[in-house]
Amino acid sequence: MEVRLLVTEQHASSSSSTAVIPHTAPVPVPKDKDKPNKRLASCCLRGEPQQCRFPGAESTDFQAVNQAYEIRRLRKEVDNWKEKYEKLQSQLGRSGNASDAFQVLESSKNSLPSPLPSRTMSVASGSDTGRRGSELMAIDEKSHLHFGAPGLTTVINEFTNMHVKGSAANLHQMPEALDILSARNPRGFPFPTLWKATDGLGAIWNCLPPVDEVLLYIEAYRQRAQCAYPYIYAELQDDEVLRRFLEGGVQNAEKQPSLLALVLISIALGIQCSVYHRRGFKWVTGAMEEDRRFSEVYFAAAFQTLRIMGFSARPDALTLQTLLMMLPYLTNSGRCCDAWVVHGMAIRVAQSMGYHRDPTLLRPSPPPDDAHVRRILWWWVLYQDVHLSMIFGRPLGVSGIGDVLPPELVTPMPATFREFVMPYTVLMRQMLSTDELSEVAIDQLTEDAQGLLKGLPPILQFDPETWTRDDFSGPPWPRNMLAVLHASKVHNMVILLNKRRKDLEHKNQRHGSQGIGLQRILTSCRTILKCQEFMHKHARQGLLCWFSNQCWFNASMILGLNILDHNDYPELESDKQELRKSYVRFQDEAHLGIHDLAAIAVDHLGRMFQQVGIPMEGIEYTDTTSDMVEMAVNSSPESDHKGIPQSNGYGLRIPDTLFRNGDICNNSWHRV
Template sequence: MSTSGPSPADWCPTLAIHGIGLQSLAFASTSLANADVKDASTPVDGEKPPKNKQKRNKLTLSCHECVERKTKIGHHYLLLGVKRQTDCRYTHVANLLKETTGSASNGCRITTTSKKKYGSNGKPRIPNIADRGMLSDLRASSHGADALSIGLLSNVPYSSPSASNVFGIGSEHPFVNYWTGEGGLHDPISVLPEKIQADILLSRYFECVDPVYPVIHRQTFYADYEYFWQLKQQEKTSSTDPTFVALIFAMLALGTQFVTSTTPFQERKLTAEFYASASSQSLRIATYLSSASLRSIQAMVLLAYFLVNNNHTSDAWAFSGISIRQAHAMGLHRDPTIVTPDANLFEKQQRRKIWQAVLLQGTSLAVILSLPPPATHTDISVENPLDDSSSIAQSDFADAAYIRGCWTLANLVQETICSPRSLELPICTTVRQRSKLIADFRAVYQSFPDVFRSWDPDRITAMAKTNKRVVRQTLFLTNNYFHNLMLVYASESPDVPANIHATLDAAHDAITAFFTFFSLFEIEACAWWGFNHRAFLEALCIGNVLSETALEPEDRNKVTEGPLLVRAKADIIRMIQIMKVMGEDSEVARQRYYAVDSLSQVDHILQAAREVAELGDGDVATVLAELKPFCRLISSSKGSDKPFSTHFGVSTEVAFKIIEKAKSDGLTFVGLSGYRGTQNLAKDAFVQFSKLFRDVKGELGIKMKLANIGGGWAGISTKDAPSFTDYNKTTMDDFSSAFADWDGKLTMTTEPGRALISKAGWLQIHVINISQPSLNTDLSTNPSRVYLSAGTHHGLKEGSKISFEWHTCHPPGTTGPCVLYGPTCDSDDIILGKDANGNEKIYGPAAYGPSYCTSFNSVPPPKVIYVNYEQSMIDRYLISSIPGIMRLLTALAKEYKRVARQSLCLMNN
């Protein structure tokens, strides 16, 4: 509610009628409805003298005279001040509340929790069809709006019942740390690609990214860029602004995401992440959190878009918040003619353009995430000039029009859509409010130039041959506009139902822009995850509208309309097709083999499969057929120096029961896994594997296809051991005998061991400090303490209780025992070594490489090779993955068919 009118002295609050109080937003604690109280100012015969007046702990928001006199006029408290012919005077608190709540004309918005409609499950009904999905149990744990759990293709902030995962997938930081502590700007500059390669990536950036997010002024950037490359290496480090280096790397990272080459997706991804990390490091060197500049904000805006494209929307939201705060600190939200009157026209133009970029990014993420708008306070007018007549600042007319169009739309969307959706409130509560808002949207659309409005797929395809930049801008702006218009029409309240036809029309126009963009720029469409977010939400909205209206008897005729169903079905099917194409090159869509080591895990898998089958267009058997479970065996480790395998897996008897139970329920195991222990000299170490394979085949009729026999080959041993040839012959003879008549393919995998192949890797560490207990201490019993730059969880886990080769850059000298410590201060950090006088290297980590490749100690994780490339359906909480979306949309399409058949039957009857 908002209030407007006379000054506080002439203003009266909303009062109660017939003793029933009306809830007021600003005066919820007004107690005039209970004012029917005897006047206790004078004693009455037979009564005790009046007590002292009791003070109220509650704030008094009513008129002073009303409170003092407790005026009562025939139970009707109507404009008491008028009846008394006196002015209503209020406390300072009441006047302050009135002033702060203000009127809508003052630009403030007051929102309260509205009366919620409840669904059949007794839970509050979300007031927007576009935000309602099929998985209500997933939405229940969201701390934000309910659209979060289903509306994103990547990680969602604050959507898990456990601790919020702010930094993307897993718990790792989105920018991998490759940098030393004292390297300074030299570190990122040293990893710049060759200029010819950098030129190609920047060209790709200006071709694909700059048209839709014009943050960089191309002419001035290239002038600084060419000057930078003319500097000598030392001059680059000493005289270059770190924020400019950060900007270059951010542009290289985005350009890499849009490269059209035969380079594998994973390699392109790692390269882009490396450039993004270099940009982040350059910003850190520039102390961007405490000293902002136009370039640093430009780099942060681009890094946020990189994070969205890299499946880290949560991190992008947080990083975008930093750029908004820094923009506020620089006064970019203020009119530059006021805060920087002495700046030239080009500088003022750049300040407006960067503020527009920050505002647009924050608003776009707020719409996708259903979170509050972050950039609402500004006095910059959209109509202020964005162009400079000087040659260096010239820009295309379409660019200026595109910026104004996006800016105007973002200003409208922030308060009218983002604010209420962030509180799960209806966008419009009255018919008049919706009519006005729709009129405002139409006015914004009419302000777009004709080139952005008058298009169809054929015309835009022809234009793409001559002016791709305008085509990209047209499709982005069209999708953004109609997506938000769809949200307006889909919103519902007790007095304003959703407009079904208008919602479907807006959703169709929005998703058509995405389909057209995909057909013209397929690689770019796969990279722009923000565009994908909106397109999926539009497809989901179409499905929700048709499904919900089909359940209402009075709306069944709307669902059975032929053209409406045909168009909706075509949109859903087209979206599924696109998701299949995108899923072929997505790391999210790859299937992993699952280790199943208990009977309860089998039950969990079966339950999840049944739930997935209910959501998708298939049965439980189809879902189970896609799973690849295997069982880990405990090995006796007989003959092994390091019996690690005694801690993981199950015995062969339990494994047989697990496989047997799974088979009875339709789940087939693909193989076994185990580890015999380090340097195992026992020749019969593989007997249990081959025997269990035979038992499973003979008694259960299952021919498993995978045998992961682990490592532990005794290539080098401190004990007397058979030659590797003899040792290997015994093992292979055992398997050859066990699988002599094995029809079909059997895949055996093993860890060859560092001694059999080569030095698989090395870890370089630095000695931070050496301390001795005392000069007189016997070092043989109380050795020196050596503190290293790596600890157990940084890489030394591989060295725990195992001997290694050590190499030092110092000349060889006297060696002796010492105690090594690392940053984690764990007991496992204590290992024995020979020498610790300087820079050290640990050779041969082999299979234990991931234990120190944590990305936290500047060592990136190793590349992961997946055995199978299909998508698993085991985990129902992976519904936000691409294949999960495909199943969801397929289920919607299946539901439409069923509802349509039922409706036609009802009509025929």
């Protein structure tokens, strides 16, 4: 006789919701039916219903699992391993030798537990009867920011750990990636809401300057910043179209809110990129910070317009263009982390509109002009994705490039898009998507990257010896800026690639001799410093570019660290001279207040020169930290604005409370 028990479990899958358990003899059904059902449900969830047996009267040692106890035990084990990991990290930081630090786990290496999911917050074990709320500990401010490898802002520390030997690496405190990627005086409101949401677009419209002034700012954007974007936006090219839109009143904004957002962000960019020109073609101390208070109003207005129109649910091409235009504005303002988040939204907006699909596969297919714009914008999304991922050392935001073919060579086509942007994007995706690269793969990618510069038009090929002469008259803006940016990106890629080689030092020769990887790194660093020299001599309006400054800072630090480790090599004196020149240039930028990163570079390079004895004849080291803070606070008169006045935009400034460190701006709410 066979007894069949049918048990249905609500949480089990359909394939395991019913189980048939054969028995050779009748089994009496227990009075407590909950225990058999729970026991059978557990077996079903494990996929072994046939192995389930009800406990009989003779076996009474079965007890329910105490889940609360098990969770507390596992938390305690996790905290134990976390303490060992932190101890290991501290030893790595002090000694710089991994073999010494790994002795911490030597005694327990045979009892390693299975991998557990990582926890965002640290949880103390506490007593078994303690509440879970009392077990929560403080959140580390930097623990949730991932800076991996290869990354532009972490290459200095990685080069030090992998290459610099002995006590030289401990003589200088390495810069933190978080400090480099955010402004020295962080803003409490990265995307401030300066208007009431209930006021709608009318309040934002009233902050616009007069029409003629708007057209002047948009013209400044076209002449000085449009080279940084993939597509010559048709909506911003015709002044008559813009004039009709602006003179039509707020009704036009309500009909085309995304066009209003595009106009506002172009105004912000026009103000940012014309600071040098509006001061008589020279940099004036404090002018950058003063005008940033002005441009931030229109950046905030552009973001508020996107909020009101519900861009996440009803996006269009102008919405995507607005988000992409925000990226260089944010990075040049020292707000790279904000740019990372905004680009994530741009990726989702592009995918929601199907920009990752080839236009010919869509039904109905868009017109040829629209299809061309879709291709260019999607490839620019991919380009910005690899660019920001390379800066942070974070995973790519787009897992695949989609099935979008490269845009055809038709007008309008941005300069060097096919020659540089698209092949550079493919190479960077190959580098960033691979955890480990063999030396053969590194050599191949290095050769392909250097080939990108050779494939550029001759007028855009940066020649360090020729372009840095005082009497050089090269291509006009923006071609000279494009040439320098392309050279900086390629040589930065060479540095990130070759620091992963295993032969930075020749093992068969005397200690400290340079290997192939190190030679490539140092050569690229010297070329990048030549780019800095050219910019300071012939293209000073481009000094606000954050990416260029970061490349110059990395090159200077790597050359300095190499001098620490190699006391004698043929290029020693020339490298010291280049470092002195770089330090003077960063001092100039920091004094003028062009960039927060310049002040960070002055601090680190100056301390390095002092600590390791690099001669600084004729150079005075000054700590610019306090000067930059004072300049940021006092660059404009005290403002009593409690909001943004609705007065045609003249004299608009962000309130001072948004630009100061204090209780209102220190982001203290996230520590609660």
